[in-house]
Amino acid sequence: MLTLNGERVELADAATVVDAVAATGASATGRGVAVAVGGEVVPRAEWSERRLADGESVEVVHAVQGG
Amino acid sequence: MPSRAASAGAGAAARAGEPESWSLGGRDWRSRLIVGTGGFRSLEQMERALEATGAEIVTVALRRVDPAAHGSVVDVIDRLGLFALPNTAGCYTARDAVRTARLAREAFETDWVKLEVIGDDRTLLPDAPELLEAAETLVDEGFKVLPYTNDDPVLARRLEEAGCAAVMPLGSPIGSGAGIRNPYNVRIIVESASVPVILDAGIGTASDAALAMELGCDGVLLASAVSRAADPALMARAMRQSVEAGYAARRAGRIPRRLHAQASTPDEGLPEL
Numbered sequence: 001m002l003t004l005n006g007e008r009v010e011l012a013d014a015a016t017v018v019d020a021v022a023a024t025g026a027s028a029t030g031r032g033v034a035v036a037v038g039g040e041v042v043p044r045a046e047w048s049e050r051r052l053a054d055g056e057s058v059e060v061v062h063a064v065q066g067g
Numbered sequence: 068m069p070s071r072a073a074s075a076g077a078g079a080a081a082r083a084g085e086p087e088s089w090s091l092g093g094r095d096w097r098s099r100l101i102v103g104t105g106g107f108r109s110l111e112q113m114e115r116a117l118e119a120t121g122a123e124i125v126t127v128a129l130r131r132v133d134p135a136a137h138g139s140v141v142d143v144i145d146r147l148g149l150f151a152l153p154n155t156a157g158c159y160t161a162r163d164a165v166r167t168a169r170l171a172r173e174a175f176e177t178d179w180v181k182l183e184v185i186g187d188d189r190t191l192l193p194d195a196p197e198l199l200e201a202a203e204t205l206v207d208e209g210f211k212v213l214p215y216t217n218d219d220p221v222l223a224r225r226l227e228e229a230g231c232a233a234v235m236p237l238g239s240p241i242g243s244g245a246g247i248r249n250p251y252n253v254r255i256i257v258e259s260a261s262v263p264v265i266l267d268a269g270i271g272t273a274s275d276a277a278l279a280m281e282l283g284c285d286g287v288l289l290a291s292a293v294s295r296a297a298d299p300a301l302m303a304r305a306m307r308q309s310v311e312a313g314y315a316a317r318r319a320g321r322i323p324r325r326l327h328a329q330a331s332t333p334d335e336g337l338p339e340l
Contacts, residue, residue, distance in 0.1 A: 031175070067105040
């Protein structure tokens with residue numbers, strides 16, 4: 001189990017950041033998407049290598065309208 | 068104040084209908100109006116209004132991906148050829164703001180950030196110590212930091228000394244539409260700053276934006292005044308015109324305020340009837 005955008009989710013063993021991004025429905029190539037694991041940014045180039053461990057907290061964010 | 072020669076040149080440019088360009092963050096811009104993308108009722112309405120502002124820089128926020136959302140603010144910004152300036156809206160601590168800025172850098176491939184660190188959700192006023200701490204950290208990490216700050220000349224100076232690319236004092240609380248509550252402080256900030264000063268927050272209507280420019284600000288940042296107006300595109304045009312008008316009026320050199328009248332018609336040659 002890990003936490004993805006505040007929700008408890010189960011991803012496959014050896015899941016990477018790419019899988020987490022896909023689970024949110026965000027485009028893996030889309031501009032304006034960024035990921036933090038445990039509060040630290042994971043650069044896009046490292047998404048496919050960064051394995052997610054049990055209990056980690058993942059935030060997948062994108063651009064929205066804002067002042 | 069610009070030199071006399073620079074003023075004359077600017078006047079000629081203005082007469083030719085070409086607004087003088089200005090520098091922010093090491094880049095030249097023509098529009099002095101920066102517009103937030105928040106608060107519009109639809110992306111279509113936002114697009115029409117952004118076009119009408121003539122703005123080149125627009126702010127965006129970062130939030131969790133919502134699979135139910137349709138349409139993308141980024142698509143609109145790209146279509147209009149605008150520069151997306153990410154903000155750290157909703158952050159209450161230096162730590163959260165720094166982390167959000169790092170995410171924004173990754174998401175937008177930009178090191179520019181509109182830094183907001185808020186003290187409470189009732190006033191949305193900046194938390195000065197947290198703001199300064201976040202600004203120092205982000206400048207160290209190579210960000211171009213544009214801090215939303217109080218109308219406090221000392222804090223503005225501290226932010227400039229920290230290496231911020233601009234200072235952005237509020238006119239009044241975010242979304243309040245209360246205008247510029249302390250124009251004297253804004254003047255003091257302008258007088259002291261050697262980085263651009265952008266009036267950020269509190270603009271309610273066109274005269275507020277014009278006043279900001281007349282007070283000496285280099286630009287105006289607003290969102291709600293346009294996005295929540297009954298006719299956003301029309302208010303967008305009004306804001307564009309008022310920023311240009313206020314800036315022109317400032318350079319034009321206004322007459323002094325007098326207690327008594329001063330006739331503009333000569334007394335000489337007045338017939339005795």
